[in-house]
Amino acid sequence: MKAFEIHVSDDEIADLKARLAATRWPREEPAADRWAYGADMAYVKELCAYWETAFDWRAVERQINRFDNFTTEIEGVDIHFMVEKGSGANPVPLLLTHGWPGSVVEFLEIIEKLAHPGRFGGDPEEGFTVIAPSLPGYGFSGAPKQPIDCRDVARMWRTLMVDVLGHERFIAQGGDWGSLVTSWLAADHGDVCIGAHHNMWIMRPANVSGERAPDAEELAWIESRKAAMATETAYQAIQGTKPQTLAYGLTDSPAGLAGWIAEKFRTWGDTHGDIESRFPKDRLLANIALYWFTGTINSSTWMYCSIPLGRNFGPDEGQRIETPVGVARFPGDIFAVPPRQWVERMANVVHWTDMPKGGHFAAMEEPDLLADDIRDFARLVL
Template sequence: MAIESKCEGGHDQGRGAVAWVPISRYTVSGSRISRGERGTPLTTSKTTPFTIAVPQAVLDDLRERLARTRFPDQPPGAPWAYGTDLGYLRELVSYWQTRYDWRKHEAELNGFRQFTAPVAGIGVHFLHEEGRGPSPLPLILSHGWPGSVWEFHKIIPMLTDPARFGGDARDAFTVVAPSLPGYGFSFAPGQARFGITEIADAWAQLMTDVLGYRRFAAQGGDWGGFITSRLGAAYPERLAGIHVNLLSLRRDLPRPDKPTPEERAYLDDLGKWLREETGYQWIQGTKPQTLAYGLTDSPAGLAAWIVEKFRTWSDCGGDVERSFSKDELLTNVMLYWVTGAIGSSFWPYYARYHAPWPIADGQRIEVPTAYADFPKEIIRPPRSWAERIYNIKRWTVMPSGGHFAALEEPRLLAEDIRAFFRDLR
């Protein structure tokens, strides 16, 4: 079946600018297969092999735009005090224009088996890597914003082939890692927008109806944690368990009259977060289209908007490159730039403010749940609060790491995922 998604019409068509390229230009035709439960072959015509091949004209246009960047001034004060630091952004833009090699990272992504499939009325792009072990458990990994499937390029081999990294082959997973609807190569102009509930429904369709996995595991952080939690709530009969590194807890849960020291610390941190760190949520959740114009047109603006989050939310001690290299940061940004998907990626925030919470009031997620508690995660509720909503079976306090755990601390996260699901296979 042909995928109708197209990535056209992003850049302004005047003045010799480059249009977004139809997704078919990135797609390689060929045999179409997926895998059944526990890796059993399941012949289907529902998936199409996919290869990334960004046209050179898109890359040339990018470099020209970077060369013409008009930078703002910066108020007096400490670097990063008011957002992305001017000096660092100048350095990053110069590197992006003159030294960054997209083709190297494009080839790295193409080292994974990639497919597209029609799911819930759109074309969904996903990585699909078979496990190397006696009975790999299917596992769907969900990223968030401002991330992408690039976040998983280190952790996927650790999950599919644990023996290669000193682990037990019996802990292997067959990994499915989709680009969220409206993100990366799961975006096409004019397509339906998806909130968390709709994405979870799409993932259930992808895993069972398209790929034939009748029982599977799920893991995620950021919006991926919300999606994974929603899967556990809505499809418990299909889930072996869920593993998250961000908990989907409402911010307005009833507060105890006499909070414990742990609860008081959490409430203080939550108050600071809401006051100082949620401005991006309000603009993305209320006027996403207004923001989309500038970030779709300016690669420097796009990088500034995204990279600041990688610095603020990671365990980098204020130096973002302690946690992520320039190449890692820019490859993630590129998956928004070459697809023109930044505006559509805001939609889960809009849905968050204009639709019901994905976990219904009073609903408890009964599937076995694990939480990986990284010290620099943006919100870290106490276990007592998490247990109001989740059937917590494992709670691991990590020694280091932050919000983008799969990219920042892949070994710690992979080991915790393998340990949790060991007895749930």
């Protein structure tokens, strides 16, 4: 395990600004809804102009570097992770896992709230020691030699938590891919993962003979899920089958990268069509710039190659998650969390919260609500 400091060279920043200034803009398909065919060009132009002239990457570096950063090699891959030791006499380790198109930047506003609740009016003895790794192929983590899935990452995270950091037990939390990694930690590594908190649910129940048919609420969710998948998962298809083709444009053009990622934040977050109501430019660009400077947009998509293989989403036949599970269902997430009874088909659900607001990127959108819910869940499992 080696200490690590985030620092992008001045030359890399100058190159980015030159590329932004020289952007070759496409024609735009006319539509009444400017976002109907993808990222609105007027907004992407505005975002890129801000990125070129006003955005302060050095401020983002300072935000990340105020936490302890490390790298360690796990299964031949260099893994980057942040650590913030919690307040109190015996802070419980809490592992946070992000997804796509997010990064550890999602957690910059929630880590301190989780580690040091006394600074925010809470009980200092309820602080967590927060560990936030970058997924393999994301950010400052290295890329695996071939695409891996969330079950593989859960095995790697066990190594990180137990063998590298020496934690005999910990709580895991995640959304997006991080939700599925968290599910696999609970399913396969329940001897050390004592609780699994989710703000998204992806795992599907295994087919079991005699299992009851879906009820009306579950059927309604299934239909809404199909509708969302029909209109919002074209990115999944290309990232899961031809990611290399996509990568040429997104690796070479910062404007292309900004459009690809910003559109997802607008649609998946609780924005009601106004992206900056949830993601002001500085917050959004911190995440986009991390992808740009690390050159990881291609390797970040490789996990989607596990979708056609079909072994990422469901437990083994007869396998059930007995580790205590908590779910925070945020209403603005385009990929809605299923009803509780659906999750209970495969997991030991001990905590459930229907949130009043918030979307897919819960740690960025509603850090207070999410931090409080994780703490409420922890009280049940400790």
